[in-house]
Amino acid sequence: xxxxxxxxxxxxxxxxxxxxxxxxxxxxxxxxxxxxxxxxxxxxxxxxxxxxxxxxxxxxxxxxxxxxxxxxxxxxxxxxxxxxxxxxxxxxxxxxxxxxxxxxxxxxxxxxxxxxxxxxxxxxxxxxxxxxxxxxxxxxxxxxxxxxxxxxxxxxxxxxxxxxxxxxxxxxxxxxxxxxxxxxxxxxxxxxxxxxxxxxxxxxxxxxxxxxxxxxxxxxxxxxxxxxxxxxxxxxxxxxxxxxxxxx
Amino acid sequence: xxxxxxxxxxxxxxxxxxxxxxxxxxxxxxxxxxxxxxxxxxxxxxxxxxxxxxxxxxxxxxxxxxxxxxxxxxxxxxxxxxxxxxxxxxxxxxxxxxxxxxxxxxxxxxxxxxxxxxxxxxxxxxxxxxxxxxxxxxxxxxxxxxxxxxxxxxxxxxxxxxxxxxxxxxxxxxxxxxxxxxxxxxxxxxxxxxxxxxxxxxxxxxxxxxxxxxxxxxxxxxxxxxxxxxxxxxxxxxxxxxxxxxxx
DNA sequence: CGGTACTCTTGATCTGGGTCAATGTTCCAA
DNA sequence: TTGGAACATTGACCCAGATCAAGAGTACCG
Numbered sequence: 195x196x197x198x199x200x201x202x203x204x205x206x207x208x209x210x211x212x213x214x215x216x217x218x219x220x221x222x223x224x225x226x227x228x229x230x231x232x233x234x235x236x237x238x239x240x241x242x243x244x245x246x247x248x249x250x251x252x253x254x255x256x257x258x259x260x261x262x263x264x265x266x267x268x269x270x271x272x273x274x275x276x277x278x279x280x281x282x283x284x285x286x287x288x289x290x291x292x293x294x295x296x297x298x299x300x301x302x303x304x305x306x307x308x309x310x311x312x313x314x315x316x317x318x319x320x321x322x323x324x325x326x327x328x329x330x331x332x333x334x335x336x337x338x339x340x341x342x343x344x345x346x347x348x349x350x351x352x353x354x355x356x357x358x359x360x361x362x363x364x365x366x367x368x369x370x371x372x373x374x375x376x377x378x379x380x381x382x383x384x385x386x387x388x389x390x391x392x393x394x395x396x397x398x399x400x401x402x403x404x405x406x407x408x409x410x411x412x413x414x415x416x417x418x419x420x421x422x423x424x425x426x427x428x429x430x431x432x433x434x435x436x437x438x439x440x441x442x
Numbered sequence: 443x444x445x446x447x448x449x450x451x452x453x454x455x456x457x458x459x460x461x462x463x464x465x466x467x468x469x470x471x472x473x474x475x476x477x478x479x480x481x482x483x484x485x486x487x488x489x490x491x492x493x494x495x496x497x498x499x500x501x502x503x504x505x506x507x508x509x510x511x512x513x514x515x516x517x518x519x520x521x522x523x524x525x526x527x528x529x530x531x532x533x534x535x536x537x538x539x540x541x542x543x544x545x546x547x548x549x550x551x552x553x554x555x556x557x558x559x560x561x562x563x564x565x566x567x568x569x570x571x572x573x574x575x576x577x578x579x580x581x582x583x584x585x586x587x588x589x590x591x592x593x594x595x596x597x598x599x600x601x602x603x604x605x606x607x608x609x610x611x612x613x614x615x616x617x618x619x620x621x622x623x624x625x626x627x628x629x630x631x632x633x634x635x636x637x638x639x640x641x642x643x644x645x646x647x648x649x650x651x652x653x654x655x656x657x658x659x660x661x662x663x664x665x666x667x668x669x670x671x672x673x674x675x676x677x678x679x680x681x682x683x684x685x686x687x688x689x690x
Numbered sequence: 691c692g693g694t695a696c697t698c699t700t701g702a703t704c705t706g707g708g709t710c711a712a713t714g715t716t717c718c719a720a
Numbered sequence: 721t722t723g724g725a726a727c728a729t730t731g732a733c734c735c736a737g738a739t740c741a742a743g744a745g746t747a748c749c750g
Contacts, residue, residue, distance in 0.1 A: 266591045268681055274594040276587035287580055294584060321569035328576045332535055335579060336542060338586040339524035343514045345593035346522040346641025350737065385698060393594025398737055400699055417698065417745090433516055598707065633728065646707055648729055665715085665728065 232312040236305045238262075244285075244297040244305070251293040253307040254286030260303030261382045264295040265390060275391040276338070280364065284330055288314050301382055345393045348433060353392040354402045355431035358412065362422050375425040381418045406431070480560040484553045486510075492533075492545040492553070499541040501555040502534030508551030509630045512543040513638060523639040524586070528612065532578055536562050549630055593641045596681060601640040602650045603679035606660065610670050623673040629666045654679070 235258070238244055244262060245251055257279050264277035264285075276295060279285060285297060288310070317323050344356050365379040381388075385403075389396040406412050411431055413421040422428050483506070486492055492510060493499055505527050512525035512533075524543060527533060533545060536558070565571050592604050613627040629636075633651075637644040654660050659679055661669040670676050 264587075266587070268591070268595065270681075272595040274591040276590045289577060289580075295587070317573070318569075321566075321572060324569060324572040324576055325565070328572055328579060329537060331576060331579045331583060332537075335583045335586060338583060338590065339512070339514070339543070342524045342586065342589060342593055343516070343522040345590055347516065347520040384696095395738060396698080397700085397739080400697095401737090404699075433518075632726095643708060644728080645709080645730085649707090652729070 228316055229308065232308050232316070234307055234309075236307055238299040238303040238305070240299060240301050240303075242299045242303075244299060244303070245293045247293055247296045249293050250291060251286060252310050254284070254288060254310055254313055255305045255307035256284045257281050258304040258306050260299060260301045262297055262299050262303055262305075263383075263387065263391075264297055266295055273390050274393065275387065277334070278391065284327070286310070288317055288327070300384075300387060350392075350394055350398050350402050351405065351431065352433045353394060354388070354399065354406060355411070355428055356434070357388060357392060358406075358420065358422070359425075359428055359432045359434065362420075362425065362428065377422045377425055379420055381420055476564055477556065480556050480564070482555055482557075484555055486547040486551040486553070488547060488549050488551075490547050490551075492547060492551070493541045495541055495544045497541050498539060499534060500558050502532070502536060502558055502561055503553045503555035504532045505529050506552040506554050508547060508549045510545055510547050510551055510553075511631075511635065511639075512545055514543055521638050522641065523635065525582070526639065532575070534558070536565055536575070548632075548635060598640075598642055598646050598650050599653065599679065600681045601642060602636070602647065602654060603659070603676055604682070605636060605640060606654075606668065606670070607673075607676055607680045607682065610668075610673065610676065625670045625673055627668055629668055 236244075236255075238260075247266070259281055262279040262285075263275050264279065265273050265275045267273040279297070285305070287294070317327070344353055348356060361381065362377045362379055365377065383391070385396045385399045388394075389399045392399065403412075403414075407414050410423070411427055413423065415421070484492075484503075486508075488508075495514070507529055510527040510533075511523050512527065513521050513523045515521040527545070533553070535542070565575070592601055596604060609629065610625045610627055613625065631639070633644045633647045636642075637647045640647065651660075651662070655662050658671070659675055661671065663669070
């Protein structure tokens with residue numbers, strides 16, 4: 195969830211490099227071969243549900259392209275997004291039979307899945323897979339805790355700025371114009387999804403986005419295309435301590 | 443953080459059983475011996491800081507007795523607790539040099555620590571330690587995400603009830619009177635600490651605790667000693683879906 | 691085209707929880 | 721036994737964000 199995971203695409207595993215790197219950092223050939231045997235792809239359209247909370251989940255996997263969300267819902271319908279799954283992020287829990295959250299594709303989505311029991315077996319035999327997974331899980335835990343601060347203590351404006359910062363930062367490597375701090379990206383979420391992530395209502399999200407626009411912190415082209423003329427300013431609005439250790 | 447970790451005390455590692463079980467579920471004798479070599483104890487008084495966010499952290503460890511909190515603070519002083527460390531909970535991150543959060547003892551605290559680099563070395567050599575740690579980290583991640591729902595979507599009253607539920611549940615095995623759903627425990631946190639955990643102010647915490655008392659959901663003896671006459675009622679107030687999968 | 695179904699924006703009003711302030715309760719130390 | 725420090729309660733008032741309501745784009749389909 196929202197970590198910077200310096201995934202370098204390896205030449206040796208051409209077909210599905212991101213997942214292999216995500217699962218097995220060292221990418222040794224025999225392991226890759228074994229992973230190859232138990233893997234398969236699944237595609238989803240924007241809006242489709244990958245899995246419902248409580249359903250049997252007999253695979254683990256990672257996002258190849260597109261974006262998915264992890265959400266929890268209370269009986270009365272209040273929902274909270276608890277994770278945003280971006281390419282290379284891992285889903286599923288070795289050693290648990292059913293899904294703990296709803297996983298929904300917010301854009302068209304391709305996932306690379308591994309059948310769970312052979313994957314678990316392989317994890318038992320291949321120590322550094324468990325170590326890699328531990329590393330990734332610790333990153334997610336940090337991200338979740340960072341988000342607890344956002345949810346518990348930030349104002350609506352700071353929340354929006356925080357969300358925009360992470361999305362911007364993750365696209366930064368791709369879109370940042372050299373020597374400038376200008377960043378441009380497309381919002382992969384509706385106002386409602388943003389609200390669910392931030393613990394706000396969609397009206398408040400809309401108002402605060404408008405306010406940030408009016409104040410020149412961001413520029414909007416259409417509803418979804420965002421330009422941040424000055425990232426420093428945005429980070430400042432987010433209330434992050436300078437550098438923005440957020441999601442690092 | 444707040445997971446039920448069915449730690450059974452093993453006879454073979456009498457001196458410091460909880461940590462060994464926490465770190466190494468299978469508890470084989472040669473590994474225990476190696477852990478023994480690199481472990482040491484640290485004691486803290488209530489209120490002492492174990493480590494400040496950003497400080498070099500050259501150990502990992504787990505809580506033997508007492509309670510510690512994990513908190514983040516913004517420059518302007520707003521603070522959010524992101525974890526509650528109870529006996530058997532693990533602290534520290536293999537592969538990271540500095541602490542990400544302030545760790546503070548809220549009661550007298552004993553920790554069992556392992557020097558980080560030999561521990562990491564051992565983890566490399568002993569696969570199931572990494573697997574055990576992965577399991578624990580996944581539990582913590584679930585707990586953190588569960589808490590995101592509390593912070594983002596629950597009302598003040600529900601937040602208080604949620605917090606009381608977890609504390610009650612964790613003490614349940616010890617204090618629950620057979621065949622009754624009555625639970626009694628001491629709050630290990632000040633009103634302010636509760637507020638920091640719940641994303642509220644201490645005044646609101648105080649008011650809601652009083653309200654739950656007035657409505658007969660809880661009984662108070664002094665400020666800290668709580669009796670829950672009917673756990674079902676409390677869980678209901680917390681808005682948890684029936685069973686209370688929370689922190690399970 | 692015109693319709694209908696989303697998604698988003700904006701306004702008006704209400705309210706839960708924050709803020710400010712005063713008072714209570716323990717408990718310890720002088 | 722009294723003073724003070726830390727923790728807790730309670731009241732009065734206020735405001736950020738929720739709620740309710742009315743449009744405005746935008747896109748797709750018959």
